Amino acid sequence: MTQPKPKTQKLNHEEAMLVIRAITLDDIDPLIEMAHQVGSGMTTLKPDRAMLGERVNIAVASFAQTIPPEERDYMFVMEDTAGGRLAGVCAIKAAVGLTEPFYNYRIGTLVHHSRELDVFTRMDTLYLSNDLTGATELCSLFLMPEYRTGANGKWLSKSRFLFIAQFPHLFTEKIIAEMRGYQAEDGTSPFYEGLGRHFFKMDFNHVDGLTAIGKKSFIAELMPRQPLYVAYLPDDAQQVIGQVHRSTLPARKLLEQEGMHYEGYVDIFDAGPVLQGRVAELRAVRDSVLTVADEGQPEGECDITLVSNTKLEDFRMVLTQACAGGTRVPLSVRELQLLHCQAGDPVRTLSLNVRKNTHV
């Protein structure tokens, strides 16, 4: 079942059994099980019952709208309804940096100029900033290895944009995503070795661990407060600023297709880029369509399409074949069940892939 499949426009049977939905309290145990498989790469998904349990509680309260919008943390799971197990998880944190400081380096420019000597020097600088405080963050994306086939990864990541498109009023204007920074073959971060190590005097993994248990801001407080000239750093550290980990390249490209881009903010430890976007400029917000569900088979030229219901508390989404331009979206009985919808209910659709020449 994990055989690689050729890339076709056809959906296979397994994908048709998958649904992405708002997390529930029943998901805590399978979620912890999944977190055991995540490894050290992701700091927000550690197999800690207290931490994850608390997070799921917040997520459930978020969908139920019983906590203020800025405290919300919308978590979604991808469920394999055929196997009755979780295939993946992803989340949208409504606002970062409101309970503890959110730090980044901003790449700035300082020009040193002497008319007398005719010397003009343009210097990149790193400013420790809290500029992204209050932004909405896309985070905690993880897909179980055996489900990394077909369009699953893409769908899981993009599902969040469709949610935002359906409920834009719940989010601040700015969306961000922190990308994992470049690492050398041996797992070390050239940026950390060139900068952070001098100030923390501990290994990157240790720092990463502290970050995971919510102590990132404490560590940031050990960073130099004054701007740094990038030119002081060793060459290999300079070169990786704003560069993602090799395995994160596809994820970066994906987010960039959705309207997010690097604007010069990087992680203070590994210099991984922060991608930013404005809600109003996201492809999902511009191109998704609010339409009506129907029961039936698609006809004509179709695209792989994300289809979600419009219910916040019981948000659900499937991936299906749908045709552009129709006034209704024909869905199978099974798909309607997965969406907790009936024919005639409103649904929101977004093509999985960027359509070429959509704005000719």
Next chain:
Amino acid sequence: MYVVRPVEPADVGALETLLAASTPGVHTLPRTREKIAALVERSCASFAAHVDIPSEETYLFVLEQIGEAGRAGTLAGTAAIHASAGSNGTYFAFRNDVIQQVSRDLNISHSVHALTLCSELTAYSQLSGFTLRQRDGAGLEAALLSRARLLYAVLAPHRFGDRFFVPLAGVTDDAGQSPFWDALGRKFFKMDFLDAERVIGGARNRTLIVELMPHYPVYVPLLPGPAQAAMGQIHPDGELSFELLTEEGFEADEYIDIFDGGPILQAHKHALRSFSGAMVRRVATQEQPAASLDAMVSYAVASSERNFRAIVLPCAPAESGEVLCLPTWAQQALRVAPGENVTCVRI
């Protein structure tokens, strides 16, 4: 034997020869005849000036051989003192700072060494231009030359600030490259160390420094090893000066040069032995060696502000008496007569 005296217009030729032989980058005196003449003229004007507030004056002293036939009149060294380092600008230096990084929550506390561009030395008086024809095997005359300018400051305190500093040349390799410059200044100036020193004329008080040099602290751990190692290190030619000045009471460690990272020694005048140990004594003629040589101590003796001359010689201890017994040659060298006052300090 030697005497230190203010430079005179007639010294220009001899100065040109003396300065041509010194190492590039190590002192800040000019090398061309035209510029040397201008400096001498400025010094003469400074000595003659009536000063209320120390400003643009530069006092240049020369070490002249006396006594021995044939070598008498030869210039053996120079030393200078600027009344106010930043008289026509701001004098820039790097201050050694320690930044404490503390996180109570993580139970971490450590200090980070940083260099901050600062202008505190602007109002200080600056010693500079210390050159000796023969550094190797230099004797008491080196101490005399270095100290004589401070004795002048003791005699004429209104001409100088309350604090003094001395920048000493930092380390460079055989090709004149400075590891400290390569890690820092070069990134901003985009030129070689010696080229930069040439275009700036060795000055540290030019506006272009603040235009080009870093505005924010330089975190030392980020500098390459050779640059860190060069911080506060002196050029081998500066070791003699360093010894003399630290004996005098100057302290290193607080400031370094913004270009080559060489140490900048500084002190309040009360911490300097020339100030704290200076004694005014009446001149008496020493008839014959009064005591055995063992009982003699070396004194640097200076005449007066108006006719400044200084020598070094062994004398009978003068701490408890009112007179200083000087042989006739010394009285002649200082151009003083018995009964007149001199200022002396033990070397």
